[in-house]
Amino acid sequence: MKIAAVVAAAGLLGAAGLVSRSFYHADDVKPISTITSFSATDSAASRSATRGAINSADKNTTFVTVKINGDSRVVLGEKANMTTVKDVLETGDITLDPDDAVSPSLKSKVTEATVVTINRADADVETNDTEIAFNEVRKETSSLPKGQEKVETEGQKGIMETTSLIKRAGDKVISSNVFASWVKKAPVDKVILVGTGSTKSSSSADLGTTVPAGEVQSWAHQYLLDNGYSEADFTAANYIINHESGWSPTATNPTSGAYGLGQAYPGSKMASAGADWQTNYKTQFKWFISYCEQRYGGIVAAYNYWIAHNNY
Incomplete structure (x- = not known):
């Protein structure tokens, strides 16, 4: 039955x-x-x-x-x-x-x-854009009365493009591995002219004073000043790094594999500054300063080379 x-x-x-x-x-x-x-x-x-x-x-x-x-x-x-x-x-x-x-x-x-x-977990290659903050740069000029300010250039945010291998199970992200991250569009600094009221012309080497944007830049700015560098050095460093990596310590060039804040090639070069070179922005920035000093004689000199050649 x-x-x-x-x-x-x-x-x-x-x-x-x-x-x-x-x-x-x-x-x-x-x-x-x-x-x-x-x-x-x-x-x-x-x-x-x-x-x-x-x-x-x-x-x-x-x-x-x-x-x-x-x-x-x-x-x-x-x-x-x-x-x-x-x-x-x-x-x-x-x-x-x-x-x-x-x-x-x-x-x-x-x-x-x-x-x-x-x-079921499934892996996809995904590309997304994130914003890179622009900085405010203040430059003295004798062409304006003392204390008067004028915006010379409006700031524009940059774009960082990141390509990752994302593994998901439903809406849950199981893992995310970045294999390329590069500056798709560099930010444009907001430049403010500050009048001095003086007939004395400003030095052509005066790059102005850059206001740090965010924790990483704030640390780098203070580190330079504490070690005898000038505001011009930070402005120069900020310009180079913004164009090279957007201040991302994991930025990876999809073509060459250059890595980190200063796009060291290969990235393992930065091991000379510390064993944590792959993730620590402080270690990477210290290596960047050393590189500029050894190859160009200083950060501003490295900046001048970058302006002339679009790389350094």
Whole structure:
């Protein structure tokens, strides 16, 4: 009788558009695998139809709906063996990969109203743009009365383009690995002329005083002043780094692989300034200063070279 009832239930499930596997072995009438099925819907009506089919077969049988990346599957099995999400997945022979996201948790209790959701992790290459702040540079000029100010150049934000390999499970980001990050558009400083009222012309070497923008620049500015450098040195350093990396310590040139604030090539050169050169902006900035001193004789000299050659 039990075998006949199960066969009848399988027929009802088949009529409802569900695919099933054998539930009992014909010889010893013992369960060897569970009936599993797939459905394009997950409505209360479809669950009711499934419950009706099961009732006509065996009241000890239950079911739970499992959605995998949006596709619904109904897992059937004995009530005693289907009490938690983990039981449901084992009964339905559903294997989770390490990065898959499952809800509710594996230890959660289930009923026939439970819908277990599994989002398989998937990796995509994504490119996005972020803004680079512009700085305010104040320059003295004898062409204006003392104390009078005039905006010579309006500031414009720059754009940093970053390409990453993003691995997601549903809406959850499992991992994100940046493999290219470069200055798509360098910021334009806001230049303010400040009148001196003096007939004495300003030095051509006077680059003005740059107001730091953000924590990294503020630290670099203070570090230079504390070590005997001038405001002009910071203005020069800020200009170079804004154009090279947008002050991102993980900036990576997609073509050459140059890395970090000053775009060292290879990036491992910066190990001379510290073992944490890959992530520490302080270590990278100290290396940048040393590089400018050794190759050009100073930061302002490196700036002058950059202006003439668009690199340094």
